[in-house]
Amino acid sequence: MENKYQGLEPLLRVDNLSINFGGLKAVDNVSLKVYPGEIVGLIGPNGAGKTTVFNLLTGVYEPSEGSITIDGKEMPKKIKPHEVVKLGLARTFQNIRLFKQLTVLENVMVAFNQEMKTNIFQSALRTRKFYKEEEYYKNKALEILSIFDLAIYASEQAQNLPYGKQRKLEIARAMATNPKVLLLDEPAAGMNPTETHELMEMIEYIRKNYKIAILLIEHDMSLVMNICEYITVLEYGAPIAAGSPEEIANNQRVIQAYLGSED
Amino acid sequence: MTFKKLLMKKYSRRVVNLISCILLISMVTLITPNISKAFTTIMITICINVLVAVSLNISAGSMGEVVLGQAGFMAIGAYSSGLFCKYVPMNNMFLEYLICIVVAAVIAGLVGFVVGIPCLRLRGDYLAIVTLGFGEAIRCLIENLDKITGGPSGLTSLPRLLNSSNRALGGYGAVLIAITTTVVCVGCIYSFMTSRYGRAILSIREDAIAAEAAGIPVTRYKVMAFTISAMFAGIGGAMFAHTIGSIYPSNFNLSKSIDYLVMVVFGGLGSYTGSILSATILSYLTIRLTNLAAWRLVIYSLALILVMIFHPKGLFGIKEFSMTNAILIVPGKIKLLFTKAQDAKNNKKETIIETEEVEETENNKMEAEDEEAKEAEALEEDNMNNGGKSDGK
Numbered sequence: 001m002e003n004k005y006q007g008l009e010p011l012l013r014v015d016n017l018s019i020n021f022g023g024l025k026a027v028d029n030v031s032l033k034v035y036p037g038e039i040v041g042l043i044g045p046n047g048a049g050k051t052t053v054f055n056l057l058t059g060v061y062e063p064s065e066g067s068i069t070i071d072g073k074e075m076p077k078k079i080k081p082h083e084v085v086k087l088g089l090a091r092t093f094q095n096i097r098l099f100k101q102l103t104v105l106e107n108v109m110v111a112f113n114q115e116m117k118t119n120i121f122q123s124a125l126r127t128r129k130f131y132k133e134e135e136y137y138k139n140k141a142l143e144i145l146s147i148f149d150l151a152i153y154a155s156e157q158a159q160n161l162p163y164g165k166q167r168k169l170e171i172a173r174a175m176a177t178n179p180k181v182l183l184l185d186e187p188a189a190g191m192n193p194t195e196t197h198e199l200m201e202m203i204e205y206i207r208k209n210y211k212i213a214i215l216l217i218e219h220d221m222s223l224v225m226n227i228c229e230y231i232t233v234l235e236y237g238a239p240i241a242a243g244s245p246e247e248i249a250n251n252q253r254v255i256q257a258y259l260g261s262e263d
Numbered sequence: 264m265t266f267k268k269l270l271m272k273k274y275s276r277r278v279v280n281l282i283s284c285i286l287l288i289s290m291v292t293l294i295t296p297n298i299s300k301a302f303t304t305i306m307i308t309i310c311i312n313v314l315v316a317v318s319l320n321i322s323a324g325s326m327g328e329v330v331l332g333q334a335g336f337m338a339i340g341a342y343s344s345g346l347f348c349k350y351v352p353m354n355n356m357f358l359e360y361l362i363c364i365v366v367a368a369v370i371a372g373l374v375g376f377v378v379g380i381p382c383l384r385l386r387g388d389y390l391a392i393v394t395l396g397f398g399e400a401i402r403c404l405i406e407n408l409d410k411i412t413g414g415p416s417g418l419t420s421l422p423r424l425l426n427s428s429n430r431a432l433g434g435y436g437a438v439l440i441a442i443t444t445t446v447v448c449v450g451c452i453y454s455f456m457t458s459r460y461g462r463a464i465l466s467i468r469e470d471a472i473a474a475e476a477a478g479i480p481v482t483r484y485k486v487m488a489f490t491i492s493a494m495f496a497g498i499g500g501a502m503f504a505h506t507i508g509s510i511y512p513s514n515f516n517l518s519k520s521i522d523y524l525v526m527v528v529f530g531g532l533g534s535y536t537g538s539i540l541s542a543t544i545l546s547y548l549t550i551r552l553t554n555l556a557a558w559r560l561v562i563y564s565l566a567l568i569l570v571m572i573f574h575p576k577g578l579f580g581i582k583e584f585s586m587t588n589a590i591l592i593v594p595g596k597i598k599l600l601f602t603k604a605q606d607a608k609n610n611k612k613e614t615i616i617e618t619e620e621v622e623e624t625e626n627n628k629m630e631a632e633d634e635e636a637k638e639a640e641a642l643e644e645d646n647m648n649n650g651g652k653s654d655g656k
């Protein structure tokens with residue numbers, strides 16, 4: 001593991017991240033490193049604080065302690081979620097959040113907004129530049145959609161897509177922000193085995209072709225064990241184990257945490 | 264098939280729109296050979312209401328926040344225009360009108376910006392109430408600043424360019440100027456709302472958290488939408504001042520704000536062609552039924568209730584009417600009726616998408632036909648706008 005990324009700078013580096021909600025330590029001293037082209041799994045029982053880690057990374061909450069470094073640059077403590085996107089962090093949500101009444105194409109086009117250049121006047125007066133830019137990004141959006149086999153649904157409303165495809169569209173939208181680090185919050189939740197398999201291949205494709213760092217929260221153990229090279233396990237906000245999938249699968253503490261939480 | 268393909272081309276849409284535009288104008292001219300005073304009033308009122316309704320559709324429809332103070336922005340536009348005319352008298356009425364429009368837009372936009380920054384932190388009912396308060400506050404302010412605004416007795420004997428009695432252009436010219444102003448403004452609004460900015464504003468309505476995660480600075484775009492909405496309502500106000508020639512605070516009360524909200528809801532929150540059509544219908548009815556003035560609110564409420572029952576999303580929902588789509592889809596619908604089963608099986612997906620559109624557009628078309636003569640300029644704008652709405656399908 002370590003050898004493979006020896007000498008490389010991690011794209012995402014989290015050091016001693018913590019946050020308190022009232023008396024509750026929802027995230028307690030979590031540290032992570034994700035290298036370019038690596039997929040790291042973040043697992044743990046329900047309520048362990050995994051989603052909260054994502055919310056800390058994306059500026060939804062301000063961490064009470066710890067630091068986040070993206071591609072060598074430390075993230076300011078107070079930062080808005082839309083500014084985090086500019087630094088190269090993109091995420092999906094545990095409960096799908098799409099622009100339901102917009103088309104599939106528009107859902108992706110929205111994510112290009114931050115790199116588009118036409119100003120208000122050019123837009124309102126429809127100058128040549130406006131048309132050129134729209135055309136360019138439309139094609140770019142279709143390219144991204146075709147990675148996820150969604151290009152044929154481009155003019156369909158997002159809410160009309162089946163569940164599995166909605167999840168994929170969310171990833172497509174995140175990819176459209178041209179991220180360095182991709183955060184996926186339970187992307188396989190609610191998918192059937194075929195869809196999960198497809199998803200796995202797509203994540204693999206992104207990893208290979210875009211050389212970005214992927215941090216993955218997932219409950220589907222077969223998925224996690226299959227595609228993650230490194231796994232961190234949280235319980236009650238604190239990391240209880242970290243290592244390769246084999247190490248985690250055989251870790252007594254992890255097995256206990258999972259068995260203990262099941263009802 | 265080839266005809267269909269030809270129609271789908273970017274520029275053929277513009278041709279279609281131009282032709283239907285010319286047809287409508289000639290139809291209106293045929294129906295009303297002599298420009299009567301009443302006709303002028305109706306047309307100009309429709310133009311103003313269409314513009315203000317469309318401007319409200321930016322914040323209430325596309326941004327998805329109930330705004331109950333649109334008449335307040337109109338008042339600011341009307342009074343800045345009126346005061347400008349009063350203190351900077353000019354000989355050229357047309358130039359004066361143009362400057363007034365710019366002044367009204369700038370001042371109303373500024374107020375919208377300043378009011379928007381704190382207000383847009385609120386959402387839903389809270390924002391509705393704050394904007395309601397804003398509208399009323401503006402009215403009270405105008406009433407009480409009587410040294411400047413003339414108070415309850417209003418600003419009177421202002422130049423009336425948009426009136427059949429104007430010496431410079433006559434009724435026909437007045438109507439033309441009003442239509443041109445509205446068409447240009449609505450065209451700009453529509454282009455803006457179909458650009459990256461419009462898409463961002465729509466995405467905020469759909470899911471603000473996801474929009475932020477996709478890199479949209481939510482607050483900035485909300486303030487932008489609100490400001491632009493206020494700007495064009497201000498232009499509507501300036502047009503109003505140039506129509507009546509005297510403005511009073513009571514012209515811009517709460518019930519006026521609600522009228523516009525009704526128009527937008529009636530047309531379909533978020534549909535610009537819907538706002539245009541419903542503003543046209545409702546303004547026409549209001550003027551025609553002046554002797555039933557007491558019943559106006561009843562009629563509005565009834566119209567609203569009926570729409571809510573039979574078509575809860577308003578006439579057009581969030582969709583837009585497009586002539587080319589109508590031509591493309593209506594024959595398909597008729598064909599579909601004849602060759603039901605076979606085709607449906609072969610290309611299932613395609614027909615599913617198509618029938619949905621057919622229903623929507625068909626509805627729209629029927630309504631459009633009923634109101635054809637009256638909504639001349641409404642469709643004109645529609646057509647102009649759709650010139651750019653070429654890619655999509």
Ligand SMILES: Nc1ncnc2c1ncn2[C@@H]1O[C@H](COP(=O)(O)OP(=O)(O)O)[C@@H](O)[C@H]1O
Nearest residue numbers: 021024026044045046047048049050051052053
């Ligand atoms: N905004 C918040 N305020 C208070 N408690 C919160 C907040 N967000 C999350 N929590 C708590 O933090 C814990 C971790 O939640 P979460 O990160 O969603 O877990 P999961 O690992 O299932 O994604 C839970 O106990 C949850 O109730």
Ligand SMILES: [Mg+2]
Nearest residue numbers: 050051052094
């Ligand atoms: Mg979670």
